[in-house]
Amino acid sequence: MAIWDFVKDAGKSIFGSEAKAAEAPKNPAPQGATQAAAPAPSDTDRKVAALKQELVQLGLTSKDVHLTLRGDTVVITGKAADQETLEKLILAVGNIKGIARVELAEPALAKADTPVREPxxxxxxxxxxxxxxxxxxxxxxxxxxxxxxxxxxxxxxxxxxxxxxxxxxxxx
The missing domain is CATH 3.10.350.10 (LysM domain)
Structure with a gap:
C-alpha cells in the first residue's frame, strides 16, 4: 500500500458546502406521489459520487478502479490502464479541496506483467x-x-x- 499526503485546504472545490448539502431536498417526490421516498444518500456517498464525476470529466474513469472515502482519505483499489493513468488518478482525487490523503490499496496495472513504479x-x-x-x-x-x-x-x-x-x- 502506498500513501500520499495532500494539502487539505487547497484544490478544486467539488463537494459544495456542508450547509447547502444539508439544506438540499433529498429526492423530492413529485406532487401527488404516494410511494415511499428513497433513502437519502449519505454525505460520504455524495462526496464519492462527486469524485467519480470529476474523474469522468477528466476522462480518467475505468470500471476496474474503485474509490472509497474514509473521512478525508480516498482509497483507490483496482487496476489502472497504465502507470501514467494511475498517477493521474492519484492526483485528480488528491488535489480536491477537503482531501488530505490518497491511499493506493492494491497498486496494479491492467497489464499484469507491468510493475507499478513509485511516482x-x-x-x-x-x-x-x-x-x-x-x-x-x-x-x-x-x-x-x-x-x-x-x-x-x-x-x-x-x-x-x-x-x-x-x-x-x-x-x-
Whole structure:
C-alpha cells in the first residue's frame, strides 16, 4: 500500500458546502406521489459520487478502479490502464479541496506483467512556476511543457498552478 499526503485546504472545490448539502431536498417526490421516498444518500456517498464525476470529466474513469472515502482519505483499489493513468488518478482525487490523503490499496496495472513504479510528485510552493520546477527535476527550465503535458487534463494552462497543488513529474 502506498500513501500520499495532500494539502487539505487547497484544490478544486467539488463537494459544495456542508450547509447547502444539508439544506438540499433529498429526492423530492413529485406532487401527488404516494410511494415511499428513497433513502437519502449519505454525505460520504455524495462526496464519492462527486469524485467519480470529476474523474469522468477528466476522462480518467475505468470500471476496474474503485474509490472509497474514509473521512478525508480516498482509497483507490483496482487496476489502472497504465502507470501514467494511475498517477493521474492519484492526483485528480488528491488535489480536491477537503482531501488530505490518497491511499493506493492494491497498486496494479491492467497489464499484469507491468510493475507499478513509485511516482515522482512535487507539491507547489508559493512563488514557484513550472519553469522552476522543471529546472529542479529535469535540469532545464525550458522543459516546463513536459510537466504541463504530464499533468493534463488536470492542468489547462501552464501558468495556472497554485501553492499546495501536487504535480506529476515525468520520468524517462
Amino acid at each position: 515522482v510528485f512535487h507539491t507547489v510552493k508559493k512563488g514557484e512556476n513550472l519553469s522552476a520546477i522543471a529546472q529542479h527535476y529535469l535540469g532545464k527550465a525550458s522543459r516546463y511543457r513536459e510537466i504541463f503535458e504530464a499533468n493534463k487534463p488536470m492542468l489547462s494552462d501552464p501558468d495556472k498552478i497554485y501553492p499546495g497543488q501536487m504535480l506529476r513529474i515525468p520520468q524517462d
